Every structure is written in structure tokens, then in C-alpha cells.
Amino acid sequence: MPKLIISGGKPLKGEIELMGSKNVAPKLMVASLLTEEECVIENFPMIGDTDITAELCRAIGSKLQIALRPRRGRVNGELCIQTDQILNHKVQSLSRRNRIPILAMGPLLVRTGKAEVPFLGGDKIGARPVNLHFQALESLGAKIEIGDGVYRAEAPNGLHGATVKFDFPSVGATENALFGAVLARGKTIIINAAIEPEIIDVIKFLQNMGAIIGLGAEKRIEIEGVPRLRGARHIVMSDRNEAASFAALALSTKGDILIRGAQQEHLITLLNAVRRVGGEYAVVHKGIRVWSKNSLRGITIETDTHPGFMTDWQQPFTVALTQAEGNSLIHETIYEDRFGYTNDLNLMGARIKVLAKCPTGSKCRFRDRGFMHYATVEGRSPLRGAKLTTRDLRSGIVNIIAGLTASGETEVSGVEEIDRGYYRIDERLRRLGAEIKRI
Numbered sequence: 001m002p003k004l005i006i007s008g009g010k011p012l013k014g015e016i017e018l019m020g021s022k023n024v025a026p027k028l029m030v031a032s033l034l035t036e037e038e039c040v041i042e043n044f045p046m047i048g049d050t051d052i053t054a055e056l057c058r059a060i061g062s063k064l065q066i067a068l069r070p071r072r073g074r075v076n077g078e079l080c081i082q083t084d085q086i087l088n089h090k091v092q093s094l095s096r097r098n099r100i101p102i103l104a105m106g107p108l109l110v111r112t113g114k115a116e117v118p119f120l121g122g123d124k125i126g127a128r129p130v131n132l133h134f135q136a137l138e139s140l141g142a143k144i145e146i147g148d149g150v151y152r153a154e155a156p157n158g159l160h161g162a163t164v165k166f167d168f169p170s171v172g173a174t175e176n177a178l179f180g181a182v183l184a185r186g187k188t189i190i191i192n193a194a195i196e197p198e199i200i201d202v203i204k205f206l207q208n209m210g211a212i213i214g215l216g217a218e219k220r221i222e223i224e225g226v227p228r229l230r231g232a233r234h235i236v237m238s239d240r241n242e243a244a245s246f247a248a249l250a251l252s253t254k255g256d257i258l259i260r261g262a263q264q265e266h267l268i269t270l271l272n273a274v275r276r277v278g279g280e281y282a283v284v285h286k287g288i289r290v291w292s293k294n295s296l297r298g299i300t301i302e303t304d305t306h307p308g309f310m311t312d313w314q315q316p317f318t319v320a321l322t323q324a325e326g327n328s329l330i331h332e333t334i335y336e337d338r339f340g341y342t343n344d345l346n347l348m349g350a351r352i353k354v355l356a357k358c359p360t361g362s363k364c365r366f367r368d369r370g371f372m373h374y375a376t377v378e379g380r381s382p383l384r385g386a387k388l389t390t391r392d393l394r395s396g397i398v399n400i401i402a403g404l405t406a407s408g409e410t411e412v413s414g415v416e417e418i419d420r421g422y423y424r425i426d427e428r429l430r431r432l433g434a435e436i437k438r439i
Ligand code: EPU
Pocket: 022, 023, 024, 099, 123, 126, 127, 128, 129, 130, 131, 132, 133, 134, 168, 169, 170, 171, 172, 173, 194, 196, 241, 311, 312, 334, 335, 336, 393, 394, 421
């Protein structure tokens, strides 16, 4: 198994290009199952998660062709995907490596009336139930049962429009509702839908395929079912979670990084945090430049659904907070168990305490349930190199950012987790002057 060896302690400087969004591209691959025609996905990230999704689509009957479109500094490819026939509605033999298979249920139900997908994998950051996915598909007319390691669904009479009201705006469940509803008979209304930019990008693709989808106020999405969808071409939005990771890297190492392809409209809340912590940024033609000249200061962060501070930014940003003068508070309201990585940072010299409390007056779903979802960071703490094991994707990038911030050598194992969501991260960071090698 590969490891990363990092020699840290120097400011990172230069330009880094974002890949296409990890949390969009696999969804577009699944959406392409809704038509027999060819779809072309540009700015396609060639990472572990898209490899796993390619395996899923092939098992279902898709033909895929991935081409690299080389351009200076360009990290992405182009995917042609076509599923003229569904050969297999059972994908249970696939290993449970990510959370995408459940999204294939809608397209499989629409095209064959049946679907069977395995229990899900993905990061271990909380219980991650699928009740809202089932709520959506059942409202649209599917019958679902849980078998031995698999979810089985049937809709012998097809899917029909319905009103789906979520008690939490889940990203995955909203996508499942969309995939089920676009070809269902009649109109579907999703109330309290997720409206993350990643969802909007998926909606744009579905719209290009011929779907009719309207966005209303207060997290409401309306879908008019159409009889068929056609092939489409789409450019995947840039990965704003990578952007947040590289911004945190610039702040933590006192560097100066131009994040090529970063879009301000997707990062407004993050940029507010960059400013509040004492970092600097400039929006330029090619992307967003982030740097820090002066010392950072501790701040309070609360994660939230869009347009709030994303849960996926919390971990890399915490490394920057270890380098800030004074105390910081972080309240995680999306996942109940997303602070495991703080043990690694403490091993490196950080002073982070994780507690089961909520701020006074907060309406957090996790209040009084014993979940360790609130952290205090005492700064500033010089970090020193350590031997670290990656727990999940974002804890992996934390290990890298902390290793590059720390004095001495850091060894990171479990790199395949990081490769699931960051394209050739070591190679790209070396262009910023990072001393990082894969062995
Ligand atoms: N939830 C339920 N029931 C459900 C579904 C979700 O209670 O049926 C709860 C979850 O347990 C969690 C919360 O809702 O506490 C958020 O889950 P959501 O469904 O919104 O997330 P997801 O679709 O599983 C995607 C991203 C995550 C990102 C979240 C939130 C993908 C593949 N994953 O997950 O990305 O954190 O949305 O924005 O799109 C990452 O990239 O590191 C990552 C974890």
C-alpha cells in the first residue's frame, strides 16, 4: 500500500488547478443511465470515486470511454457514457466502497421496474442512514425491502409524481428523488430539498437531457415528468471542496496559492471565514488567490447545509485554526462523528478538545444526544511531524495539510482513501513547492 512522506514547515506558493467536482461527476454518470443515448461529461475527475462508479455503470450495462484532454496544468478528462440497454438491475456484487449505488435505484426502476443495490460504504463520519432516500422513492411508488446486504426495490407499474417533504435537506436523498421523478408520470414537488451547488449542477445536466425542473423559494424543487430523456453534454463544476482544502493549506503554511477554477459564488461562506480568521483573498480572472501574511486569529465556525459553511470544509480549516492565535470553536451540525481526525492533530501538537455539547440556544439536531460534535481549538500550536493513518477522505487531506505545516517528517498511510477524492494530490502539491513523495 502506498504511503506519503512529507517534509513540512515551509510556505507553499504557486498555482493549482481544481479538478471537476467529486460530488458531481459520479451523479452525472448515474443520471446518464436514464437515457439510451450517449452522454458526454467534460471536466471529468479521474479519481477513485469515479472509478468505482464506472464499475457500477459497467455492471449495469454502460459502455464508457474516458479520454484525457491534455492542456497545461489540466487535471481532468472527458467521459463518454452510453447505456443503450440495461443488462443487469442487480448490482449487489459490487464492493461497498462509496455511497453512489443507492442513486442508481431511480434509473433502474424507471428503465426495468426493478433495482437491487448493496448496502453503502463511504466515509465513517456518522451513522449515515438512508431513510430519506427510501421516503422519496416510496412516495414515487416504489416498494422497497431490505435483504441480506442489499436493498431491493420494485415499481412494476412505473413511478408517479408525488410531494416529498424531507425533514432534513439531504443531498443524496434529493438526488434520488430527482432521478426518480424526471421520468415519472405527473408532477413531483420536493420540499426542504438540498440546494447545494452540486445539486444545481446535477439539475443542469438533467435539464440538458430534456427534464423539466423548476427551483422555488425555500428549498423547493418542482419536477414535471417527461416521457423520455436524451443524451447531453455537460461540463462538471469545479470541486469547491478541493478549493477549500487548498485555501486552508495556504493559510496553514503562510503560503500564497492561486486556486485556478475556484468560483466565488460557490465559496462565499468559506471566503468570509478566510477573512475573519485573518487571511487574505483576491478573486481574479483565473480563480481565487488565497494567502496569509499576518498572524491568524481564532474564530467560531458552525457547519450547515447550503449556503452555510460546508461540513467538508471543517476538517481542513481546523488545521488553519491550530495556527491561529487564541481559541476557536467548531460546531458540526451535519455529521454526528466528524472529529476523529483531531486525535491525529493532537498527536502532532495541536490542542483540540471534542465535546458532546451545543452552543447555547442552538437548534442542533444532535443536542443532548451524546454525540461528540463540538470542538475547541486552543492556538497557536506549532505542529511536529508524526506517523498518521488516514481515517476517511477529508481526514486524509488534514493529514497532508498538517504534515506540510509541521516541522519535521510526516508519514501518511491509507493514501487510497485520499485518492478516492483528490486527483494525484502529491504530484499537484509538488508544483506548489511541497516536499511530498509517494512510496
Ligand atoms: N441523512 C439521513 N437520512 C438519509 C440521508 C441522510 O438522516 O436518508 C443524514 C445523514 O446521516 C447526515 C446528513 O443527513 O447526517 C447529511 O447527509 P446527506 O445525505 O446530505 O449527504 P450525502 O449525500 O451522503 C453528500 C456528499 C458528502 C457531503 C454531504 C453534505 C457525496 C458523494 N457526498 O453526502 O461529501 O458531506 O453531501 O453536503 O456527494 C465528502 O466529500 O467528504 C463528503 C462526505
